[in-house]
Each structure stands twice: as structure tokens, then as C-alpha cells.
Amino acid sequence: MLVKIYEENPNEREIRKVVDVLKNGGVIIYPTDTVYGIGCDITQAKAVERVARIKQVQVEKSNFSFICSDLSQLSDYTRPISNPVFKLIRRCLPGPYTFILNANNNVPKYFKGKKKTVGIRVSDNRIITSIVRELGNPIMSTSVHDEDEIIEYTTDPELIHEKFSDLVDLVIDGGYGGNLASTVIDCTNEIPVIVRQGKGELEL
Template sequence: MNIKDDIKNAVEVMKRGGVILYPTDTVWGIGCDATNAEAVARVYKIKQRDDSKALICLVDSDVRLQRYVRNVPEVAWDIMELSTKPTTVILDDAVNLAPNLIAPDGSIAMRITREAFSKELCYRFQKPIVSTSVNISGKPAAQNYRDISPELLEAVDYVCFARRQEHKPHTPSSIIRLQKDGKVEIIRD
């Protein structure tokens, strides 16, 4: 399957409220429409994860990020621009997202992806996409397609074809929390 059709299929599934598995700029991700509370609830259920633990969202651009976070601090742009590896930033004042995706304190974990497939997927979908590692909560993340358990492959509505043959090490993103008072906290390096 070509990449254009793969992305089109994934977008159609998410528009219908479905859940997908897809390669990202880090490990393989479980994804859905970040504005659809029912789809987000399904992701929590598939991962067997407590919904009090936040999920990451991917976007394709700084413009899109600003539609879902009320006030992005200047330091966030510097961190994302200067990072040498994929970096997720936890920002306050999330808006226009599924309520069960936003942390109790009003924050959301967002990352602008630069990897070709996930960036194009986000661009074509025109909304943030949930991006949580493909694994049961507490188990190792699937770095490559071949690491994904049959249980998880069967739990979703669509599995992307892109990068299925790839076999190389991938690591989760760095996570940095930016507080309203300007404090920067490294959650995961």
C-alpha cells in the first residue's frame, strides 16, 4: 500500500471515531481523534491505563498547537525548536480537546512531530492525534511494528502499513513540564 492511501485510510478511521496504530517520530503509537472523548476512552481501555494518567497528542505545526493551548509560553517554542530529539511539552490551559484527555490541572502534553509519516497524518487529519505508546500500561513500548502484541493489533480499527518492515531502536520522547510561573521541569529525559 502506498503512503497516500495508508494516510487516507487512517484519517477516515479516526474521523469515524476509530482507533489506529501508527509509526511516529518515536515509538509506535496508539492514536485517535484528540477531540473525541469516546475515542480517547477507548485508547485508555485498550492500554488498560487509568484515565487519570495523561496521554500525549501530536500535531503537525506550531499553528495547530496554538489552537489547542490558550497561551504557549515563549520558552516552549525555544525548547521544541532547539531539541535534538522528539520533545513533548506539557502546557497549561488546554482547550478544544476531549475533556478526558486534559489533565485535572488543565494541562495537556503536546508534541510537534517532524517525522514524515506522522507529520503528514496530522496534517491530513487537521486535528491533534493522540499518541501514546503501543503497549499495555506498565509493559515495554513497541519500538517497531514486529514488537506489537496480537492482542493490541486486534483491539484497534486500523493498523498503518508505513514502516512495518523497519527494525531499529526507537525511544520515547523527552517530556518537559512548563509551569505558569516559568518553572521548567524535566519529567523524562
């Protein structure tokens, strides 16, 4: 199913349709402020496994991140954050950044494996933010990669739908996506470290 949603004014009925798919254990592809993402409700274990199979990775060894609706959801899934780190996160989010933080026990066990961390995003895209807010908890997120050696990420939602329609339950057409992933900052130690430079200029 391909659903058109406009970022300037996301249609509430369409947002609820997407949320119903997520609550029923569905897997969706959606726009962010960087590249298109593929994900599901973090509480739906079977859906998480489906995403892992699509990406051909094991859940516990993957680098899936959580997209939150706002900063208030951070403390639900992370251990206490120092003031300097929180100021950095507040300065950057919503925006094209993923922060790796120490996870607390609310993060479902199937994500953690031997890891004790979680990647957190708050996207500056009204479509996915509206979906997460309506859902009531984060959605798991990973990038939609392209098999082309030159173009790493597919930006055309119709091409994404063609490629993934048999693998996912719903693709959101939110217009052309970007082809630069988020910048990833590891904040699990005292001094934050950029571990992947992507979209967004950040001085630590």
C-alpha cells in the same frame, strides 16, 4: 488491518485510508520518531475511551499527549506561551520531545479532569505528520508498551499487529520503531523542567 507506509514517501491514498478510519472513530497504531504510538482523533470521545481501556487507565488521570502537525497548532490548545518557552519548543520540534503546557478551553473536557495541562508533540516522522495534517486536528497519543520486563517498547510492527489486531482498527507498518520514548519537559511554570529523560539530548 496492517497497512505498509514508507516514511520516505508516504502514499497519499494510504494516508487518506488511515484518516478515514480516524474520522469514523477508529483507533490506530502508528510509528513516530521515538516508539510506536496508539491513538485516535482527539475529537472522538468513544475512541479516546477505547484507548484508555486498552491502556487500562482512566482518561482524566492519564498522561495522553497530542501529536500536532506543526507548531502552528500549539496555540489552538494551549494558553499563551512565554517567548523563552516558545524559543525552546521551536528549537526542539519537530523532534523526540513532549512539552507539557497549560491547556486552554479547546482541549476536550474528557482529557482534562482536574488537570489543566496538555502534552504536545510534533513528531519528526513523515507518516504520522502527514496523517495529522490530512486529519486537520491532533491525534491523541500514548506509547505501545511491551510486557517484557527488559524490552519496554515493542519495535516490530508485525508483532504489534499480532498483539493488538483485535483491539485496534488499523496498524501502520512504518518499519522498525525505536525503543526509547520521548523526553518530557514540563513548561507549565516559568522554568522548564525535564520530568522524563528519553530520546534526545536537551540542555535547558
